[in-house]
Amino acid sequence: MAFPIDLRRCQALGLAGTAFLALGGETAGALPARDVLAPGSGRAVLGLVGVYFGVVLLIAAWALLGTVVRGPEPPTPRALLLVLAAWAAPLLLAPPLFSRDVYSYLAQGAMVDAHIDVYAYGPAQLGGPLADEVAPVWQQTTTPYGPVFLAVASALSGLTRGEIPAGLLGMRLVALLGVALMAAALPRLARHSGADPAAALWLGVLNPLVLLHLVAGAHNDAIMLGLLGVGLVAARGRLHLLGVVLITLAALVKAPAVLGLLAVVALRGRRGAVRTVLTTTAVALATTVAATAAAGTGYGWMAALKTPISPHNWSPTSVLGRVTGSLLKELGSGLAPLALPVWHATGLVVTVIVVLFIWLRLKPGPIYALGLSLAAVAVFGPAIRPWYALWGLFLIAAAAPSGSVRHRVAAASGVLALAVLPSGAPPDADQVILAVSGGVLALVVLWQAHQAAQAPVLGRTA
Numbered sequence: 001m002a003f004p005i006d007l008r009r010c011q012a013l014g015l016a017g018t019a020f021l022a023l024g025g026e027t028a029g030a031l032p033a034r035d036v037l038a039p040g041s042g043r044a045v046l047g048l049v050g051v052y053f054g055v056v057l058l059i060a061a062w063a064l065l066g067t068v069v070r071g072p073e074p075p076t077p078r079a080l081l082l083v084l085a086a087w088a089a090p091l092l093l094a095p096p097l098f099s100r101d102v103y104s105y106l107a108q109g110a111m112v113d114a115h116i117d118v119y120a121y122g123p124a125q126l127g128g129p130l131a132d133e134v135a136p137v138w139q140q141t142t143t144p145y146g147p148v149f150l151a152v153a154s155a156l157s158g159l160t161r162g163e164i165p166a167g168l169l170g171m172r173l174v175a176l177l178g179v180a181l182m183a184a185a186l187p188r189l190a191r192h193s194g195a196d197p198a199a200a201l202w203l204g205v206l207n208p209l210v211l212l213h214l215v216a217g218a219h220n221d222a223i224m225l226g227l228l229g230v231g232l233v234a235a236r237g238r239l240h241l242l243g244v245v246l247i248t249l250a251a252l253v254k255a256p257a258v259l260g261l262l263a264v265v266a267l268r269g270r271r272g273a274v275r276t277v278l279t280t281t282a283v284a285l286a287t288t289v290a291a292t293a294a295a296g297t298g299y300g301w302m303a304a305l306k307t308p309i310s311p312h313n314w315s316p317t318s319v320l321g322r323v324t325g326s327l328l329k330e331l332g333s334g335l336a337p338l339a340l341p342v343w344h345a346t347g348l349v350v351t352v353i354v355v356l357f358i359w360l361r362l363k364p365g366p367i368y369a370l371g372l373s374l375a376a377v378a379v380f381g382p383a384i385r386p387w388y389a390l391w392g393l394f395l396i397a398a399a400a401p402s403g404s405v406r407h408r409v410a411a412a413s414g415v416l417a418l419a420v421l422p423s424g425a426p427p428d429a430d431q432v433i434l435a436v437s438g439g440v441l442a443l444v445v446l447w448q449a450h451q452a453a454q455a456p457v458l459g460r461t462a
Helices: 007-028 042-069 077-091 101-113 128-132 147-160 164-193 197-204 208-215 221-236 240-251 255-267 273-295 300-304 316-330 336-362 366-380 386-399 403-416 429-461
Strands: none
Touching (some): 042 077, 042 197, 042 403, 101 128, 128 164, 147 164, 147 221, 147 273, 164 197, 164 221, 197 403, 208 221, 208 386, 208 403, 221 255, 221 386, 240 255, 240 273, 255 273, 255 366, 316 336, 336 366, 366 386, 386 403
């Protein structure tokens, strides 16, 4: 007889997972520099094991919830949102996890507040406690973020007066607002695309990547996706111009969202297409000018899109560039320094070709086409992080035409959820062993719980 699975069990299991995440993060997360423990210390070891124990519990809870969603009595979207709230609650006051980017956000906000050009200088120009929290590799790096996000970061800097704990909480609340907008938009986009709203919420918002990286990591991708989602909802209805404004604001947080304007045009249909293109372009430009003027950051963000990436980035084009460069160096070729830029340029060309193929040849629905396009940007771009997968996944969840696509995307999400250490630092062999140990321990506990639940059932049927 099958192990009984219901919504309450899934909620409790996921809550246990995020609780272990929060507790483990207290000693193994992306802590302020003064609180960072030596990786080999007992508390840091327990924290790392605890975080991965929690990650595996969360993934298991999400997978089991998927069977409930696909079952004969699926939960309502409202019930799923309550599960999301329960899972996210322990992470609200936890330290940052899986990335130190939030410290860069705070430093950049303080720079704008201090009238330092973030498109000309890195956080080192700011100096002080906030700048000290930024990873050394980014100290001299200008920001690639748009004026809308910088305005938010600057306002938060003013409210928190540079206090790191208050700033971290503020950034997490901004990220939670973005997740709330995603959750509000996704069921509506799914209905428009003929998909099941509950299944879309399960894949696109309750996904472990959302909880680990948008909530726990407080990444600004949350507000970008939230604005993009509600913009698409507005654009498919009678609020076309409002949709253009919201999607443009999303692109002024992070540039990939600009592709949403293609979906706006496609949602209006072929009738009056020229007028739609002209109107959309005019409104997007006006919004850009107004938002940039209001933020007071100028237009340096356009050139800052070329901001250097981490030298250890594991995007396909970066990996190929490093491998090619090493081979050329071994051969004594003077072309070795060109390998990485050439591969990055090749990736951008491939991205353009793939996006054009999606829109002009495949011609899926606008929402699905946008999701596939954003996925292509993430895969073939010069930089990739696990949370970048959410760019495309969010809209694929709303509009994927087949269950097989959703299953593959879900499987990829589970793998990516395990890809980064809670400190956000590059892993070493000892830390990988500890992380694997935490995950294996969780699997053992889950198996024992399954066996214990089966025993009374088997006893009754004997």
